[in-house]
Amino acid sequence: AADAAHFLHPFTDHQGLAAKGARIITRADGIYLWDNDGHRILDAMSGLWCVNVGYGQRALVDAATKQLQTLPFYNAFFQTATPPAIELAELLAEVTPPQFQRVFFSGSGSEGNDTVVRMVRRYWDILGQPQRQVIISRHNAYHGSTMAGASLGGMAGMHAQGGLPIPGIVHIGQPHAWERGAAMSKEEFGVVAARWLEAKILEVGADQVAAFIGEPVQGAGGVIIPPASYWPEIQRICDRHGILLVSDEVICGFGRTGAWFGCETFGFRPDLMTFAKGVTSGYVPLGGVMVGDRVARVLVEQGGEFAHGYTYSGHPVACAVGVANIRLIQQLDLVRHVHDDVGPYLAERYAELATHPLVGEAETCGLMGALQLVDGKSGDGHGRAFDPALEVGMLCRGHCFREGVIMRAVGDRMIIAPPLVITRAQIDEMVALIRRCLDLTLADLQARGCVH
Ligand code: PMP
Numbered sequence: 001a002a003d004a005a006h007f008l009h010p011f012t013d014h015q016g017l018a019a020k021g022a023r024i025i026t027r028a029d030g031i032y033l034w035d036n037d038g039h040r041i042l043d044a045m046s047g048l049w050c051v052n053v054g055y056g057q058r059a060l061v062d063a064a065t066k067q068l069q070t071l072p073f074y075n076a077f078f079q080t081a082t083p084p085a086i087e088l089a090e091l092l093a094e095v096t097p098p099q100f101q102r103v104f105f106s107g108s109g110s111e112g113n114d115t116v117v118r119m120v121r122r123y124w125d126i127l128g129q130p131q132r133q134v135i136i137s138r139h140n141a142y143h144g145s146t147m148a149g150a151s152l153g154g155m156a157g158m159h160a161q162g163g164l165p166i167p168g169i170v171h172i173g174q175p176h177a178w179e180r181g182a183a184m185s186k187e188e189f190g191v192v193a194a195r196w197l198e199a200k201i202l203e204v205g206a207d208q209v210a211a212f213i214g215e216p217v218q219g220a221g222g223v224i225i226p227p228a229s230y231w232p233e234i235q236r237i238c239d240r241h242g243i244l245l246v247s248d249e250v251i252c253g254f255g256r257t258g259a260w261f262g263c264e265t266f267g268f269r270p271d272l273m274t275f276a277k278g279v280t281s282g283y284v285p286l287g288g289v290m291v292g293d294r295v296a297r298v299l300v301e302q303g304g305e306f307a308h309g310y311t312y313s314g315h316p317v318a319c320a321v322g323v324a325n326i327r328l329i330q331q332l333d334l335v336r337h338v339h340d341d342v343g344p345y346l347a348e349r350y351a352e353l354a355t356h357p358l359v360g361e362a363e364t365c366g367l368m369g370a371l372q373l374v375d376g377k378s379g380d381g382h383g384r385a386f387d388p389a390l391e392v393g394m395l396c397r398g399h400c401f402r403e404g405v406i407m408r409a410v411g412d413r414m415i416i417a418p419p420l421v422i423t424r425a426q427i428d429e430m431v432a433l434i435r436r437c438l439d440l441t442l443a444d445l446q447a448r449g450c451v452h
Pocket of ligand 1: 108109110111113142143144145149215219220248249250251276277287
C-alpha cells in the first residue's frame, strides 16, 4: 500500500500498478532472486542487464564498505580527485580497446549519453565546424531517459511524450533482419541497413553531421542482433564522411557479448563509448564515456574548459565498486567463460527452442537471447506476427513470473540476458523453465482459438 501511495515507478502505468500491487523483491544470491512471499526466481535479465557478476559478491560489498568508511564522497570539480576514481580510470583504459585512454564519468547511462551529445558538438566547435550538430541514431534504439538520451533513442512511445526528440537528432531504420522478411540473405540485408546511414548523411548534408550512435546489439529494443556485415559497413561509411562513431555499450560492455565490449565482437572502432550497468554490475550507480584518441586530442589539447560535469562524476564509492567488479571479472575469467563456454552453450540450447511451434526465430549473442513468438509457423519457420492486441509477449511474461524465471517481453519478442556467472547446469534449468512457459502460452492461445 505504501508503494502504491508514494513510489512512482519508472516506465509504469501508476494507476494500473497500484490496482494490482508491485511484486516486492527482498533478497538475491548468485542468479536467483526471492520475493517477499518466499518465491525463488531465476533472474534471466541480470536485474536490468547489469548484475553481470551475479548477486552476493563479497568483494564488491567489501570495496563499497571500505570506501564508505574512508571517504564516502568528494568531488572532482575543484582540481581534486580521489584514489578510486583514478584507479578505475586507469583500469578502464586497460580493458577497453587501445584507442581509449581517457574517461569522463557520469552517474548513469542516460547521463553518459547526454555527455556524448555535449562532447561531440563541442569537438566540432573546437575544430571550427560548429554547423556539425546532427547526430544520427536508429528507430527502436534505447539510449536512456533524459532529454538527450530519450531523443537519441528511437522509441516512438517516448518521443510522443514531452516534445522529443530535441533538435538535431534524426533516426534511420534498425538492422532487424527478421522484421524485413526473407527476401534477401541476412548478410545482404546488413549492408542494405548500414547504407541507410549513408543515405541519411547525404540527405542531411555530410558537413552537418556530427556523429552516428548505436548499440552493438540493441538491448531494450528486443535484443536485435545485426548481421555480421552491418557494423563494418557502418564503420566504412563513418570513415568516408569523417563523422564520429559512438558505441553505446551500456548493455553490451563488460563481457555480455563474449568480448570485453560489443564493438570488439562486431569488429568496429568507435571514437566514443558509453558505459554504465556492467561497470559496477549494478551494485551502485555509475556510468561514463570512454573518449578515444581522436576526440581526446582535440578536447584536451585545444579545447580549454569543457563546461560540463556531474556532482557524481567519479564518485569514490561507485568507482571503488567498479574497480572491484572489473578485477572480479578478470579473476573469474568471465569474458572467456561467456565466449568459449556458456555463450556457445546457450546458442546450442536456444537452437533447440527454435523448433517450438511458437518460436519463429531464436537468436543469441554471447549471453543475450531473443525468441520471436509467431503465429502459424510455416515450412520456412518464419511465421506471422500475432495481432498486437493479443499481447502474446505479456502473456508469456506472466507465465515466466509465475513459473519462477524472469524474461522480458518486447512486443512478442521474449528476451534474456542472464548473469555472466551462470553455469551450464543453470542454463539447462533456465531453458527448461522457458520451454514450459512457451508451452503454457501456446496452450492459452489454443484454448482461445488464437493460433493457426
Ligand atoms: N543505453 C543503453 C543501451 C541502455 O540499455 C540503457 C538502459 N537500459 C541506457 C543507455 C540508459 O542507462 P540508465 O538507465 O543507466 O540511464
